[in-house]
Amino acid sequence: MRAFLSSITRFTAQQPLGAAGAVIVALLVAAAVFAPALAPHGPKETAFAPYLPPSAAFPFGTDNLGRDQLSRVIWGARLSLYVGVASVLFGVTLGALWGVVTAYFGGVADGASQRVVDTLMALPPIILALALMAALGQSVNNVVLALTILLAPTAARTLRSVVLSIKASPFIEAARAVGCPHWRVIALHVVPNTTATYIVLVTVNIAYAIVVEASLSFLGLGAPPDEPSWGAMLTAGTQALEAAPWMFLVPGLAISLTVLGLNLLGDAIRDVTDPRLRGGLG
């Protein structure tokens, strides 16, 4: 426990911005996990007068349908975090495995997989997400699926280049020479050397996935309209720009703070895990 505390102090001293990011992310996770206890009202409860400005009873006002904005923003954290974490875990993990296996074995399968990656990356990401949502239909889990398809090729390509350089190292040759089967070389010698890349990909892409989810909801193609998605709340706010500015400010600031926190934390994690940038941490 003591060692844990001292490592936290050290991280805070060396990466003050990263520590600030970690605090924001911790608050977000807390809001997401304890949403039912924290939110004063249900996210879909329309029991109040519409367009109420912020007050003691409704700190963030109410929206066009008379729903409590504070409750919706808290439940929105849950939705954002779920979409962000689930899609990144599926997308980056699948993509990483895909990249590791094809790069390790090389040959025709590798060439073919590169063409698939090229094809999936032949479209601006938002456009691909839009087309996928049009085909899949609107639901929270389809957003996760669309994001998985969006993230996997990038992860595959990144991991592929990492594995290609690992594959050329003498220790892989040595492992093969002493008779390790391929699966053992991959599992024990290749994969552990890709963890730093994997961790960076995960942290960077969670923020990205949250923004894409919000963009899709903003365009009316993400989660169904009554779900408390920050992007959808922003769209509703845009339609009442002058009459009820809190309607777009609240979700907008929520997204921005979340992404800022994740970016700061991600930067710090990259600095700590990248050996070239590592200071005296040891």
Add this chain to the structure above:
Amino acid sequence: MRRDYIVQRLVMFVPTLLGASILIFILLRLVPGDIAEILVYQTGSESSAIQQKQVKQLRAELGLDRPVAVQYLDWLANALRGDFGQSYLQRRPVSDILRERVPRSLELAALTLVLAVVWAIPLGVVSAVRQNTWIDYVVRVVSVSGLSLPIFFTGVLILYCLVRFFRWLPPLEFVELWSDPVENLKQLIWPALAQAWYISAPITRLTRSQMLDVIRQDFVRTARAKGLSERAVVYGHALRNSLLPVVTFIGWWGGRLLGGVVIVEIIFSVPGMGSALAQAVSQRDYPAVQAMVFVMALIFLGINLFVDLLYGWLDPRIGHV
């Protein structure tokens, strides 16, 4: 640059574009309820025997009863001749819509890029030259926050300020560049600024880190040692050698801006390709969606190809790997 590098890049272009068009074609056929059903049932309330017959007839008329592969080849053959079919909802050729909308979106993307570069690169340079001073900290905080404010939030925020404090309203009618350039710029400057704010952040960060790398190298010290002015050292030697990755990064962003314009165009009511695409998707106008996505892939891949070749030309080592 080796010739086979260029050839290889050019040869890859066509299969990738075809792959993307097949992907979209299949995706749009996975949608439950094809266009014939949508067109018939939107008029009537419940499905009757007559309507089912109509659906069948319409499918035959639109060629939807043929195998998917035949439909695709047919579409491709027409597309190569510049015929993308009829928009179901606007009831006019999709190629007309493209001709009207694509230039506007390209103009918006180009304007965004120019605005972003004009302030992002000098900021990055100043931040690196004055590393760890207050200017550096301000620039770094501004660029991290620029990265964190999603385009749809800054866009709406700018729109709100314009509406609230300047009584500015999104124009009812779009003015083309060639009919009145000044009025056209007035309409596009705000969406371009909103987007430029967002993309300038990574450009500033990259310029800064590149400059920091280069400024410590021996040839910069030599330049200083032989008595060049600080100005000549920074702009003549350091900056020129830092810009290579920045240039490719900007090119890469140029392609992605095509996706970004969807959102700004909607916020600022710019009738470009992005807003047309979003509308076509939500109204299930598939021939229009298909064509627009195809054109976007074409432009996107074209820009990527150009950037790759430019990179190979700027840095001759690339082609030899």
